[in-house]
Amino acid sequence: MAEGRVVLEKAARAMPERIVSVLVAENRLAALGPVLADLPPGTPVYAAGQAVMDSIVGFPIHRGILALGRRPERSAAGLLAGLPDRALVVGLSAIANHDNIGGIFRNAAAFGAHAVILDAACCDPLYRKAIRVSVGAALTMPFARLEAGEDLVGALAGAGLEVLALSPAGETDLADLAPPARVAALFGAEGPGLPDDVLARTRTVRIPMAGGFDSLNVATTSGIVLHHLTAKGAA
Amino acid sequence: MAEGRVVLEKAARAMPERIVSVLVAENRLAALGPVLADLPPGTPVYAAGQAVMDSIVGFPIHRGILALGRRPERSAAGLLAGLPDRALVVGLSAIANHDNIGGIFRNAAAFGAHAVILDAACCDPLYRKAIRVSVGAALTMPFARLEAGEDLVGALAGAGLEVLALSPAGETDLADLAPPARVAALFGAEGPGLPDDVLARTRTVRIPMAGGFDSLNVATTSGIVLHHLTAKGAA
Structure with a gap:
């Protein structure tokens, strides 16, 4: 689970195929457009109000951006x-x-x-x-x-x-x-x-x-x- | 305001004359004896239960040790x-x-x-x-x-x-x-x-x-x- 704009940008560049989905606070969505455009087509991006986002996360999440990714398999x-x-x-x-x-x-x-x-x-x-x-x-x-x-x-x-x-x-x-x-x-x-x-x-x-x-x-x-x-x- | 045993030890050694008072959770008092013995005679040491301590501090304070000190005056x-x-x-x-x-x-x-x-x-x-x-x-x-x-x-x-x-x-x-x-x-x-x-x-x-x-x-x-x-x- 990654949070924040800087980290999502890195993830989108470095490991786009491992990003499962993104959850964004509604008021951050517009500004995040260029980053989301870098994700593979079809990657689900969910937008929610702050209250819904807090209840999903389980605590007040101020950064407003969460990305779920798959772990790499490396030995x-x-x-x-x-x-x-x-x-x-x-x-x-x-x-x-x-x-x-x-x-x-x-x-x-x-x-x-x-x-x-x-x-x-x-x-x-x-x-x-x-x-x-x-x-x-x-x-x-x-x-x-x-x-x-x-x-x-x-x-x-x-x-x-x-x-x-x-x-x-x-x-x-x-x-x-x-x-x-x-x-x-x-x-x-x-x-x-x-x-x-x-x-x-x-x-x-x-x-x-x-x-x-x-x-x-x-x-x-x-x-x-x-x-x-x-x-x-x-x- | 300093917190925790390590910091209090340093303060007691480095600037004992600037320590105004110490507030300690009751259950930490015994173990803290050697550190408190380094304070100048007469330094007030207050002991309180965790609930009282939390209410004084304003949030749950887990370290159980707080020291109030005077700032040094240096230019x-x-x-x-x-x-x-x-x-x-x-x-x-x-x-x-x-x-x-x-x-x-x-x-x-x-x-x-x-x-x-x-x-x-x-x-x-x-x-x-x-x-x-x-x-x-x-x-x-x-x-x-x-x-x-x-x-x-x-x-x-x-x-x-x-x-x-x-x-x-x-x-x-x-x-x-x-x-x-x-x-x-x-x-x-x-x-x-x-x-x-x-x-x-x-x-x-x-x-x-x-x-x-x-x-x-x-x-x-x-x-x-x-x-x-x-x-x-x-x-």
Whole structure:
């Protein structure tokens, strides 16, 4: 379920065939014409008054635009097998906050990552709020989620990616890291961070911070890391 | 007004003399003992049941901990005059979103910025939600807000800071920028960005992004820039 004009525009461009239907507040319909014209012919567009819309949604929905879409069917194995030679992948472990997931997808798209692979403990990037915070990147960025018990590090390393694990206790300062040609950057939840068995099997990287303040937001961390891995001027 | 245990802990350490009183849900009181013991003797601590607390606050308040504090009285001129020789300042123009203000303060603290200077169009870093998102950094990071009509670029440049303006249309790639010894990094609202007259009077810097996706979140942008300006391995 996607909401808002910006996200619907992205969906109409990136995945028109997966849009099942659109629900629009009557007073938004006229202004939305150009976006709706991009949908495949025959896509149902329902218009309703605000009261009807609120009762369908179950709470007051201020954006006035909702689109129902079908999930893509993608496997981690398939995505990893299809990577280009120079590849940048984001790996996520136990990211359970929709704002953070959305922010990470936004950054992954901004820096041209090829895929995001999530473990089974992550929340859903296609939750409405996660899509919105991602500014639609959750709809356009290829991603797949592992099943419970599947090994995230093993999957990434098995695809020939050097796996970097971000941790306040990492060995290498990010700024000293020469970006590998095929690389996966792994992020865990704020607070607990990545599990020890992940850190033991990966190259651990830290972002140096001012005295004692060791907790950047994980979405911000992903932006800093992806910028370093893609910047031409980097080490 | 600050909420939650983490923020109260920071406030009790960083600005105990500015805490006026604390309101705690009865069922949180025992666990909060060590934090309350850090407050100056005589600081009023009120305990109430959840229903009373909700009625005082005006909505269901789940964190169960509120602290009322006095604002610090600081002027931009005073903060800028007191900077060390090597100085890092964050300048904010028209950042009107409390999540973004909070995120930027969190990053400013994480990377050891010396001050944040806001123009009059920014929202209040001491709004409850901004404090929470900043993980208390809004309470500990020195900041000041200019009056309407005061010149942000002029104030920063007048303090001998090289003023960098972040813009998708910037001339210099961030990764190519040698961090100046005395520097102010200037951020504007997502969408409109910094005004043209600001860009015309500053060194403009961009973060290269993948095709056409030119909108990082401004808090994430601040994290990327502050990391670059403070990282030892940087250019």
